[in-house]
Amino acid sequence: MDKYDWKVNIKMNIRTLRVLGLWPKGDETYNLDLYALHAAILLTVFQLGHIFFQVVNVYFILDNFEAIIGTIYILLVEMLGNFKIYYLIKNMRKLKQLLKILETDIFQPKTVEQKAAIDASVFFWKVIYQTLLIMCCGCNLFWALFPLLDKSTGERRLPFLAWYPYNTQISPLYEITYVYQIVSVGVITTIHVNIDALLAAINLFNGSQFDILCDNLRNLHNLAVSGGINDKLIYCIEHHKQTLSYAKKCNDFLNLILFIHFFVSGTSIGFSMFELTLVVPFSNEYFAFLTYGFAMTVQIFMYCWFGNEVEVKSRNIPYAAFECEWTDFPEDVKKKLLFFIMRVQRPVKLSAFSVIFLSLDTFMRIMKASWSYFALLHQVSAKK
Incomplete structure (x- = not known):
């Protein structure tokens, strides 16, 4: 069977990040070259510049509660994007090493059925990724059109809302600033979506290793590994050991991103729901807030779903080991298998600093927290 290329599933994300200055060639990290200069200029102009003008504007609208909320919920996510970019650049070598590890023989699928199981998970990942991309594009489109159509x-x-050191009401400064904001938000959105999809794919690949291991255990007699049944069992035990090590490396890499991401996303969803109560229903602005809230929800769901899949699939290991034809094994192999089953009873749980676990239960908790933020803002606004 040909070697499985894990990276081919995320080649679009890698290409997009490369264009945006966030993926140096090959297995390299950043060097003092033209690509680093390209990344610095692009991110400074469209990422940091756009956020800077919005942050300055906050000072001038401190006495306007609704305007503050309308700016903060966007600023939080944009600043989260800044953090993701910094973290990605700082840990680029670690991320590429995680992808490199998957190329080793022990992490390769051994049968057509195992490859099909991976492809099925990748298909669902692509559906979520494309859904998130469509929602973000729709949100940006509504944001771009609303000021042109609103004559109120x-x-x-x-x-x-942003401050600029010139009069944005006169031409061509208005048109230039308008295009600058749309391009900047487009760049920020593209970075967000592709980083999130890439990191979710890492969890998907992690979960797929447990699928491969479970299938190898069920078909231990037919496993394409040289040696007897004892050697094949040792191979599976080694695969499990390395999969656990890989899961820990993934978790260590994602810890800080997930912790900050969940807090910011939950808050932003609550703020966007509050903004929906302030705008004209079914207007362009209304749909912008609606698609924004849905996009943030899908973003969180993507992390939680594939993190939850790692836990669910790791729970299947002892059952898969029991399903093999162990009754024909020699006594010493039976003892090793029994000991292995006892050792793999605890599932793998990905988390953010062992505080926030990646699960569907966590997803529902974040949604409840978002509703609490909305209710609080609505209550405060009603008293004004």
């Missing part, structure tokens, strides 16, 4: 104020509006 009689003024030229920009898609986002």
Whole structure:
């Protein structure tokens, strides 16, 4: 069987991040070259610049509660993007090593059925990724169109509240600033979506290793490994050991990102729901907030689902070991198998600093927290 290329599933994410200056060639990290200069200019102009003008504007609207909320919920996510970029650049070598480990023989699928199981998981990942991408594009489109179609104020509006050291009401400064904001948000959104999809894919690959291990255990007699049944069992035990090590490395890499991401996303969803109560129903602005909230929800769901899959699939290991034809094994192999089954009773749980676990239960908790933020903001607004 040909060697399985894990990276081919995420080649679009890698290519996109490379264009945006966030993926140096091959297995390299950043060097003092033209690519690093390209990344610095692109991120400074469209990422840091856009956020800077919005942060400065907060000072001028401190007395306007609704305007503050309308700016903060976007700023939080944009700053989260800054953190993801910094963390990705700082740990680029670690991330590429995680992908490199998957190329080793022990992590390769051994049968067509195992490859099909991986492809099925990848298909679902692609569905979630494309759904998130469509929602983000729709949200950006509504943000871009709303100021052009809204004539209620009689003024030229920009898609986002921001301060600039010039008069944005006159041409061509208005048009230039308008395009700058849309391009900046497009860059920020693209970075967010592709980093999230890439990190979720790492968890998907992690979970797929447990699928491969379970299938190898069920078909221990037919496992394509040289040696007798004892050697094949030792191979599976070694695969399990390395899979646990890989899961720990993945968890260590994701710890900080997940911890901050869940807090920011939960808060932003609550803020976006509050904004829905302030705008005209079924207007462009209304749909912008609606798609934004859905996009943030899918973003969290993607992490929680594939983290939950790691736990669910790791629970299947003792059952898979029991399903093999162990009754024909020599006594010493039976003892090793029994000891292995006893050792793999505890499932693998991915988490953020062992505080927030990646599970569907956590997803529901974040949704409940978002509703609490919305209820609090609505209550505070009603008293004003």
